[in-house]
Amino acid sequence: xxxxxxxxxxxxxxxxxxxxxxxxxxxxxxxxxxxxxxxxxxxxxxxxxxxxxxxxxxxxxxxxxxxxxxxxxxxxxxxxxxxxxxxxxxxxxxxxxxxxxxxxxxxxxxxxxxxxxxxxxxxxxxxxxxxxxxxxxxxxxxxxxxxxxxxxxxxxxxxxxxxxxxxxxxxxxxxxxxxxxxxxxxxxxxxxxxxxxxxxxxxxxxxxxxxxxxxxxxxxxxxxxxxx
Numbered sequence: 001x002x003x004x005x006x007x008x009x010x011x012x013x014x015x016x017x018x019x020x021x022x023x024x025x026x027x028x029x030x031x032x033x034x035x036x037x038x039x040x041x042x043x044x045x046x047x048x049x050x051x052x053x054x055x056x057x058x059x060x061x062x063x064x065x066x067x068x069x070x071x072x073x074x075x076x077x078x079x080x081x082x083x084x085x086x087x088x089x090x091x092x093x094x095x096x097x098x099x100x101x102x103x104x105x106x107x108x109x110x111x112x113x114x115x116x117x118x119x120x121x122x123x124x125x126x127x128x129x130x131x132x133x134x135x136x137x138x139x140x141x142x143x144x145x146x147x148x149x150x151x152x153x154x155x156x157x158x159x160x161x162x163x164x165x166x167x168x169x170x171x172x173x174x175x176x177x178x179x180x181x182x183x184x185x186x187x188x189x190x191x192x193x194x195x196x197x198x199x200x201x202x203x204x205x206x207x208x209x210x211x212x213x214x215x216x217x218x219x220x221x222x223x224x225x226x227x228x
Contacts, residue, residue: 042221088215113141120165
């Protein structure tokens with residue numbers, strides 16, 4: 001009831017200009033460093049009276065804080081459990097294979113998940129939705145993960161570059177994590193696994209229509225920099 005009351009009060013404050021004031025948006029760690037540098041200037045230009053405060057959190061925390069009214073929206077992958085949230089698409093993000101230089105699979109133009117059966121496949125630690133998505137794709141192909149688990153995509157990229165194994169990365173992260181060209185990136189053979197990045201919010205939120213428009217602005221900004 002308190003969350004619903006906050007929604008009503010928020011709607012009243014935003015009647016004059018729904019894009020004035022402050023929005024608090026939770027963003028998962030496997031999205032935040034790769035999309036926020038593109039989204040921030042685009043939103044500032046489109047909504048100069050709007051202040052967006054981002055909080056980097058894992059999916060479960062974002063969903064809980066949405067339910068509790070501590071966040072207005074979340075930027076995450078729809079393949080995770082998001083409960084009864086409304087959503088609007090921002091970007092479809094394909095998974096790719098990251099290999100150390102000189103690896104035997106670098107000779108292939110595209111890599112099948114089955115090609116990784118004999119490899120040490122490095123993944124993120126528990127709690128990251130990207131881990132669950134990558135693990136599900138590997139399990140369907142009979143691929144086993146290595147014992148090592150990273151806390152970030154940056155750590156995964158560094159471990160692969162050192163020859164410790166191979167990994168899957170979201171395509172959105174490749175430019176940032178391979179800026180020194182230390183990795184060899186190969187697309188996955190179809191049907192390639194992917195994730196659906198979306199802006200989500202409480203279904204009864206008074207900000208629903210405004211957040212849907214905000215998501216459309218985000219989608220346009222991302223596509224200009226990261227065509228899907």
